[in-house]
Amino acid sequence: MQQNSVIRSNKDRTEATRSALLNAARRLFAEKGYAETSTPEIVRAAGVTRGALYHHFEDKVALFRAVITQEYRAVAEEITRSAKTEPEAAVEALKQGSRGYLKAMADKGRVRIMLRDGPAVLGQREIDQIDRETSADTLRLGLAAAMEAGEIQRLPLDALTIQLSALFDRAALAISEGDDPNNHIEVLDAIFLSLK
Template structure:
């Protein structure tokens, strides 16, 4: 029994150290950028040793990848929470998920991490692969549900999700730069409505 408690305690400490490193790194990466942030700053902000950093992450890039993955998961979770309220209507669910994407991307630093520094540091292929598990996955599922319900004509889901996803990302960047959110929502809703019209 004591050994079990010790193992659990060790895991809790390990998880807490990892979480502290990710949180400290996220703050610094968004405030200063990846390039301008050094590992000594990260470990100081996290209150851990340099050895602890390299115990959990191979290098600064690996830590950055963990930060970006965490942000991508958070965005996908926001989309899913919004869409699942309308499971009975895939069209409304997709629109609700679209709105939720922009809400999620308003979290300070998220656009920079996912759409600017992420591709620059990790490479476009790595970000695309990550997106396939998170944001793009929710979009693919939403589009497939609309096709299955006969709400839009059947099209290749992967390319359609990729193209729409790029439009969402471009809109998020424009909104971050000060463009009106409602204008982009209106345009993207019109694109989705257009897909629905093509099924009639």
């Protein structure tokens, strides 16, 4: 019994240390960017040792990869939450999901991490892979459902997903720089309707 509590407390400490590192790194990457954030700074902000950082993450890039993956998951959760408004049609779910995406991306730190630093640090291929594993599949599944329901024309699904995903990212970047989100929502809605 006592051994179980020791194992549990070790596991809890490990999770707490990892969480502290991820939270500190996320905050610093969002505020300063990847290039301007040092590992000693992350360690200080997390309140852990440098050894703890390298126990959990091979290097700063691995830590950044973990942070960006969390960001992509958070965006996917917001998209899913937004699209679950009991829409009457698959296209309506796509429209609600696009609003969820823009809402999730309203955090300028998230835009910096995912859309600016992510491709520069990890490369577009790895970002695309993280996106596919976390949030892009929500768009792909929504488009497939709309095609299946006959609400939009049948087009090459992968190409359509890639192109619309890029469009969403550009809208998020523009909004983070001060564009009116309603203008982008209006355009995104029109694009979905044009696919009929």
